[in-house]
Amino acid sequence: MSENINPNPSILPSPSATPASRPLTGPLAPPPPLEGWRIDLLKTFPWLKWLVKRRWFQFAVVLPNLFLFLVFLAAGVWGTPVGNRNILIVFVWIFWWFLLISAMVPFLSRAWCTMCPFPFFGEWIQRGSLTTPKMAAPGAKGAKVGINRYFGWNLRWPKALSNIWMQNIGFLGLCTFSAFYLTRPIVTVWVLGSLIIIATVLHVVFRQRAFCNYVCPVSGFLSLYSMSSMAEVRSRDAEVCLKCHDKSCLVGSERGWGCPWFNFPSKMERNNYCGMCMECIKSCPHDNMTVRLRPFATDTKLKGYDEAWKAFIMLSLALAYSVIYLGPWGFFKDLANFTESGRGLSAFLGYALCLWALPMVVIPTVFSAFHWVARRLAGAEPKPWKESFLLMAYQLVPLGLLAWIAFSLPLIFINGSYILVTMSDPFGWGWDLFHTAHTAWSPILPQWMPAIQVGILAIGLILTLKSVFKQAGKIYTDNRARLRFALPMALLMTLIVSLFIRLYVS
Amino acid sequence: MTRRIEELEPKEILALAISIEQANQKALRNFSEMFDGYNQEVSRNFGEMAEEEGRHEELLQQMYKKKYKGPAPNIDSFDIEGVVEAVDLDDSEFLIFDSFKAQQVYQASWEAERRAREFYLKAVKNVKDAEMANLFNTLADMEGDHADWLEKKLGHKGKKP
Ligand code: SF4
Ligand code: SF4
Ligand code: SF4
Numbered sequence: 001m002s003e004n005i006n007p008n009p010s011i012l013p014s015p016s017a018t019p020a021s022r023p024l025t026g027p028l029a030p031p032p033p034l035e036g037w038r039i040d041l042l043k044t045f046p047w048l049k050w051l052v053k054r055r056w057f058q059f060a061v062v063l064p065n066l067f068l069f070l071v072f073l074a075a076g077v078w079g080t081p082v083g084n085r086n087i088l089i090v091f092v093w094i095f096w097w098f099l100l101i102s103a104m105v106p107f108l109s110r111a112w113c114t115m116c117p118f119p120f121f122g123e124w125i126q127r128g129s130l131t132t133p134k135m136a137a138p139g140a141k142g143a144k145v146g147i148n149r150y151f152g153w154n155l156r157w158p159k160a161l162s163n164i165w166m167q168n169i170g171f172l173g174l175c176t177f178s179a180f181y182l183t184r185p186i187v188t189v190w191v192l193g194s195l196i197i198i199a200t201v202l203h204v205v206f207r208q209r210a211f212c213n214y215v216c217p218v219s220g221f222l223s224l225y226s227m228s229s230m231a232e233v234r235s236r237d238a239e240v241c242l243k244c245h246d247k248s249c250l251v252g253s254e255r256g257w258g259c260p261w262f263n264f265p266s267k268m269e270r271n272n273y274c275g276m277c278m279e280c281i282k283s284c285p286h287d288n289m290t291v292r293l294r295p296f297a298t299d300t301k302l303k304g305y306d307e308a309w310k311a312f313i314m315l316s317l318a319l320a321y322s323v324i325y326l327g328p329w330g331f332f333k334d335l336a337n338f339t340e341s342g343r344g345l346s347a348f349l350g351y352a353l354c355l356w357a358l359p360m361v362v363i364p365t366v367f368s369a370f371h372w373v374a375r376r377l378a379g380a381e382p383k384p385w386k387e388s389f390l391l392m393a394y395q396l397v398p399l400g401l402l403a404w405i406a407f408s409l410p411l412i413f414i415n416g417s418y419i420l421v422t423m424s425d426p427f428g429w430g431w432d433l434f435h436t437a438h439t440a441w442s443p444i445l446p447q448w449m450p451a452i453q454v455g456i457l458a459i460g461l462i463l464t465l466k467s468v469f470k471q472a473g474k475i476y477t478d479n480r481a482r483l484r485f486a487l488p489m490a491l492l493m494t495l496i497v498s499l500f501i502r503l504y505v506s
Numbered sequence: 507m508t509r510r511i512e513e514l515e516p517k518e519i520l521a522l523a524i525s526i527e528q529a530n531q532k533a534l535r536n537f538s539e540m541f542d543g544y545n546q547e548v549s550r551n552f553g554e555m556a557e558e559e560g561r562h563e564e565l566l567q568q569m570y571k572k573k574y575k576g577p578a579p580n581i582d583s584f585d586i587e588g589v590v591e592a593v594d595l596d597d598s599e600f601l602i603f604d605s606f607k608a609q610q611v612y613q614a615s616w617e618a619e620r621r622a623r624e625f626y627l628k629a630v631k632n633v634k635d636a637e638m639a640n641l642f643n644t645l646a647d648m649e650g651d652h653a654d655w656l657e658k659k660l661g662h663k664g665k666k667p
């Protein structure tokens with residue numbers, strides 16, 4: 001049942017009411033019309049509303065996850081060092097990754113962040129409470145953020161770092177050493193353990209979820225690809241928000257903490273920085289925040305070069321990993337895993353240099369060249385370079401997500417049997433808890449895999465081409481110019497997809 | 507059940523105007539709290555605007571006391587159609603990118619005052635009762651004065667809305 005939402009409630013009298021009036025452009029201007037259908041999930045499923053409004057909701061989803069996470073870390077320390085026999089490697093890098101990229105992000109946005117255990121300890125210290133929000137009061141201990149009270153230093157995050165460049169670099173850095181932690185449980189323990197420690201320290205030092213917004217290496221791609229997700233947290237009625245003087249979604253209340261992710265939820269127009277913690281749904285006194293279902297790839301606005309580069313990085317890594325881990329060229333895998341393969345450090349450094357140059361220089365340069373040609377071809381007075389660059393870089397978001405899904409499918413279809421094995425014998429100690437420890441390696445549909453991957457990429461290409469032409473209309477109003485601008489960009493997207501197809505089919 | 511502003515009694519209109527000023531004060535104070543310890547200049551400006559709304563409220567309270575006896579009827583902006591005056595911010599990610607400028611506080615208040623003026627002027631056209639029309643005109647003038655004051659403030663800082 002889809003609900004028609006009026007995107008432009010008659011909030012305000014027409015600005016033309018007086019001759020002196022000029023159209024409003026600021027906060028009181030009506031919100032832009034919503035694109036596509038929406039289903040208000042909290043109206044459609046009252047039990048879901050009941051659930052997410054419980055104060056214990058997030059705690060209840062994090063706790064089992066934290067428990068599993070600690071068990072996995074223990075397996076990494078005390079279990080077998082053989083990667084595909086250790087639950088840590090199999091569940092984190094195969095099962096979790098597949099679920100995250102192929103199901104959670106496309107359908108549930110950043111729902112992973114709702115249950116993520118990394119910030120658990122830090123947020124607990126910061127809030128001094130597991131579930132109940134605390135209010136600031138004169139003379140009370142702790143620091144005030146909005147009207148809630150927090151512990152810790154509550155420092156402001158440095159302005160120069162208020163972007164996702166750190167996440168870009170961090171993610172690329174982690175990916176450079178992927179062959180080490182994908183095969184060695186103890187290295188994965190070091191990586192995940194360090195993340196939890198860094199998250200805890202940063203929660204103590206800085207305000208709210210600074211770690212999640214600016215540091216967490218997982219956050220960068222969750223943020224980017226959640227734009228394409230079919231779920232969103234949004235306010236229902238702009239008029240109610242305008243009239244609301246509590247602004248509890250921002251500043252907090254006794255019902256819920258102010259948005260821990262620094263959003264002003266009432267005005268949220270894209271998913272990027274919404275960690276789906278559901279605090280705004282609890283704190284809003286007018287029941288005006290909800291979770292909605294929407295068409296795929298609805299958020300289309302990248303706001304800065306940091307976000308555009310994230311799109312380049314993710315696309316490049318999907319390409320590079322397809323070569324290293326799925327391709328028939330063992331040479332590349334040997335370079336990435338130089339300590340085991342016996343190739344020297346200099347070979348690894350060469351590999352690392354290529355891995356960094358691809359997303360940081362090569363792909364952006366090729367992209368910029370196509371973009372430059374497109375602007376020249378269009379001829380008409382264009383929008384500023386940055387604006388059209390970001391509009392076109394956005395095209396790599398749904399395309400990149402589908403490329404990652406195509407890359408991740410074989411992980412689960414080919415290696416899925418390891419999940420059954422390690423479930424029964426998580427530490428590789430010879431247990432057989434669920435009588436699946438001796439499941440033979442049996443890839444599922446290996447002969448169909450390239451066809452499925454090509455199908456996914458084809459869907460990505462169709463969506464992207466449609467979007468390229470549509471977004472070009474935001475740059476050029478003249479149809480001829482719009483077409484001439486869109487063609488080179490469409491060609492680039494087609495070339496990218498062809499490259500992936502060639503890799504998977506070969 | 508919401509009503510149109512033209513359907514209210516003059517007494518209720520004044521009460522509504524008072525409650526709107528109170529609501530805006532609260533919204534501005536909340537914004538000020540949010541920026542406290544984060545950007546002191548922005549926080550101060552929001553605080554200043556909240557005080558300004560407090561002065562507007564006082565003027566309206568005096569006007570009410572002069573005209574009517576007893577406490578003002580219980581009415582607020584949720585009881586009427588449309589938005590008269592509301593201070594709000596137009597971006598959801600200003601804290602994430604640390605992009606909010608102190609000047610934007612005045613801009614937001616200016617937009618609210620200007621909108622309120624337009625709202626009252628439109629209401630004047632829809633009422634037949636002279637007393638009501640007078641009241642709306644007075645409120646529109648007051649909002650106009652506030653908007654002018656803010657426009658000067660914005661102008662002084664080198665940025666006209
Ligand atoms: S941003 Fe990172 S640390 Fe924060 S909740 Fe999401 S995955 Fe976890
Ligand atoms: S608290 Fe609710 S009604 Fe108020 S601004 Fe936030 S979402 Fe809107
Ligand atoms: S408070 Fe609302 S907007 Fe903020 S992260 Fe949580 S769900 Fe998203």
